[in-house]
Amino acid sequence: MSVIDKTTPNDAGSPSPRSARRTKVAEPERFALLGVWLVLIIAFSVIVPETFPTSANVSNMLGSQAVLLILALGLIIPLRAGDYDLSVAATLNLGAIVVAVLNVQQGWNIWMAVVAALVACTLVGVVNGLIITVFDIDPFIVTLGVSTVVQGLVYLISGSVTVSGIDRDLSDAVLTQPAFSIPVDFYYAVGLCVVVWYVFEHTAFGQRLLFTGQSHDVARLNGVNVAGLRRTSLIASAFIAGLAGVVFAGTTASADPVSGASFLLPAFAACFLGSTVLKIGRFNPWGTLIAVYFLVTGITGLQLMGAQQYVQQLFYGGALVIAVVMSKLVRARGERRRRALAATAV
Numbered sequence: 001m002s003v004i005d006k007t008t009p010n011d012a013g014s015p016s017p018r019s020a021r022r023t024k025v026a027e028p029e030r031f032a033l034l035g036v037w038l039v040l041i042i043a044f045s046v047i048v049p050e051t052f053p054t055s056a057n058v059s060n061m062l063g064s065q066a067v068l069l070i071l072a073l074g075l076i077i078p079l080r081a082g083d084y085d086l087s088v089a090a091t092l093n094l095g096a097i098v099v100a101v102l103n104v105q106q107g108w109n110i111w112m113a114v115v116a117a118l119v120a121c122t123l124v125g126v127v128n129g130l131i132i133t134v135f136d137i138d139p140f141i142v143t144l145g146v147s148t149v150v151q152g153l154v155y156l157i158s159g160s161v162t163v164s165g166i167d168r169d170l171s172d173a174v175l176t177q178p179a180f181s182i183p184v185d186f187y188y189a190v191g192l193c194v195v196v197w198y199v200f201e202h203t204a205f206g207q208r209l210l211f212t213g214q215s216h217d218v219a220r221l222n223g224v225n226v227a228g229l230r231r232t233s234l235i236a237s238a239f240i241a242g243l244a245g246v247v248f249a250g251t252t253a254s255a256d257p258v259s260g261a262s263f264l265l266p267a268f269a270a271c272f273l274g275s276t277v278l279k280i281g282r283f284n285p286w287g288t289l290i291a292v293y294f295l296v297t298g299i300t301g302l303q304l305m306g307a308q309q310y311v312q313q314l315f316y317g318g319a320l321v322i323a324v325v326m327s328k329l330v331r332a333r334g335e336r337r338r339r340a341l342a343a344t345a346v
Contacts, residue, residue: 030276030277030278030279030280031277031278032276032277033273033276033277033290033291033294034277034290036294037290037293037294037297040294040297040298040301041297043301044297044300044301044304044305047301047305048301048304048305051304052300052301052304055180055181056181057300057304059177059180059181059182059183060300061293061296061297061300062182062183062186062293063175063182063183063185063186064296065186065189065292065293065296066174066183066185066186066188066189066247066251067092067185067244067247067248067251067263068244068263068266068267068270068292069189069192069193069270069288069289069292070188070189070192070240070243070244070247071088071089071092071240071241071244071263071267072266072267072270072271072274072288072291072292073189073192073193073196073240073285073288074088074236074237074238074239074240074241074243074244075088075237075241075267075268075271076196076271076274076283076284076285076288077196077209077233077236077237077240078139078230078233078234078236078237079213079271079283080200080209080210080213080233080282080283081209081212081213081229081230081233082212082213082214082216083132083139083230083233083234084139084140084143085128085139085143085234085237085238086140086143086144086147086264087124087128087143087144087146087147087150087238087241088237088238088241088263088264088267089147089241089260089261089262089263089264089267090124090146090147090148090150090151090154090260090261091121091124091125091147091150091238091241091242091245092241092242092244092245092248092260092263093150093151093154093245093255093257093258093259093260093261094117094120094121094124094150094153094154094242094245095117095118095120095121095241095242095243095244095245095246095248095249096117096245096246096248096249096255096259096260097154097157097158097163097245097255097257098113098116098117098120098121098157099113099114099117099166099170099245099246099249099255100158100163100164100166100249100254100255101157101158101163101255102116102117103166103167103170104163104164104165104166105163110166110167110169110170111169114170114246117242117245117246118239118242118243118246120242121238121239121241121242121243121245122235122238122239122242123238124146124150124238124241124242125234125235125236125237125238125239126231126235126238127146128142128143128146128234128238129230129231129232129233129234129235130231131146132230132231132234133227133228133230133231139230139234143234151257151261154257154260155257158255158256158257160257161256161257162254162255162256162257163254163255163256164253164254165253165254166249166250166253166254166255168253170246170249170250170253171250171251171253173250174188174247174250174251175250175251183251185247185250185251188247189289190289192240192243193285193286193288193289194285196285197284197285197286200284200285205229205232208224208229209229209233210282211224212224212226212229212230213283244263245260248260265313265316265317265320266292266295266316268320269291269295269316269317269319269320269323270288270291270292270295270319271283271288271291272319272320272323272324273287273291273294273295273319273320273322273323274286274287274288274289274290274291274292275287275323276323276326277290277291278290291319291323295315295316295319298315299311299312299315302315
C-alpha cells in the first residue's frame with residue numbers, strides 16, 4: 001500500500017511548519033477512531049456495568065492481545081515499504097512449535113529452544129526477501145507460497161498434534177503481573193511499539209522505508225537500496241512474528257499446528273485500521289496499538305452482552321474492508337491535494 005505524506009516541502013526539502021500546522025488543524029479525522037473507541041468504552045460500561053469496566057476485564061483485554069499486537073508491529077514494517085507479508089501467521093506457528101518440540105520432546109533448555117525458534121523464523125524472512133528481490137516477484141504471491149510451505153513444516157515437526165508441557169519458566173516470563181494486574185507480555189508489546197516508532201520516525205532506515213513505500217522506482221532513482229531495504233523489512237517481520245510465536249507458546253504453555261492461522265486476518269485488520277489513526281495514510285505503530293485495542297473492546301463488549309463467537313469475524317473482516325476503503329479515499333484526496341498545490345505553484 002502506498003503512503004501519503006501530508007506535508008508540503010519547502011525549498012530546503014523539509015516540511016513547512018506552517019503547512020504542518022494547517023494539516024493538523026484540517027485533519028481532525030485522524031483522531032476519529034479514538035473518539036469512537038471512547039464512545040464504545042462508555043457505552044459498554046453503561047450497558048454491562050457489572051462486567052465490562054472491571055479491572056479483571058481490562059487486564060484480560062490488555063493481556064490477551066499482546067501476541068496480536070507484537071505480530072502486527074512486525075507486519076507494518078514491510079507494509080510501510082509497500083510489501084505484503086502473508087507468511088507472518090505461519091511463521092508465528094513455526095516459532096511456537098519449534099519451542100515446544102525442542103523443549104518438551106528433545107529436552108532442550110527453554111531459552112536455547114527460544115533462540116533456535118527465532119533463528120528458524122528469521123530464515124523464513126530471508127527466503128521471502130531473496131525470492132522477492134532477486135526474481136522480482138510480487139510479494140503477495142511469494143509470501144503466500146512460503147506461508148504454505150512453512151505450515152507444512154509445522155505439521156511435519158509437530159506430527160500434527162498439540163505439544164504441551166513447555167517449561168514453566170517461559171510462562172513466568174510472559175504472564176507475570178508486575179503492575180496493575182496486567183501480564184508482562186503487554187508491556188513487552190508496548191516496548192516493541194516504542195522501538196518501532198523510534199525506528200520509523202528517527203532513523204534513516206525508517207525514512208527510507210516510507211520513501212520506498214511511496215514508490216519503489218522513485219526511491220531507486222534517488223539512490224535508495226530498495227532491494228536491500230525490502231529484504232531487511234521482511235526479515236524483521238519474520239523475526240518479530242517468531243517473537244510473537246514464542247510469547248504465544250509462553251501464554252498457553254503449549255503449541256498446536258493450527259492456532260497461528262487465526263492471527264492473520266486480525267493482524268492485517270489492525271495494521272490497515274491503524275493507518276487511519278494519528279498519521280492518516282501511513283502504517284504507524286501507535287495507530288496499530290489503538291486499532292488492536294479498539295477491536296478487542298468492541299468484540300469483548302458485544303460478547304459480554306451475549307453475542308456469539310462469530311462477532312470476532314464480523315469485527316475483524318469489517319474493520320479490514322473499511323480500513324482499505326478509507327486508505328483508498330485518503331490516497332485519492334492526497335493526489336488531488338498535490339495536484340492543486342502544483343497548480344498553485346505554477
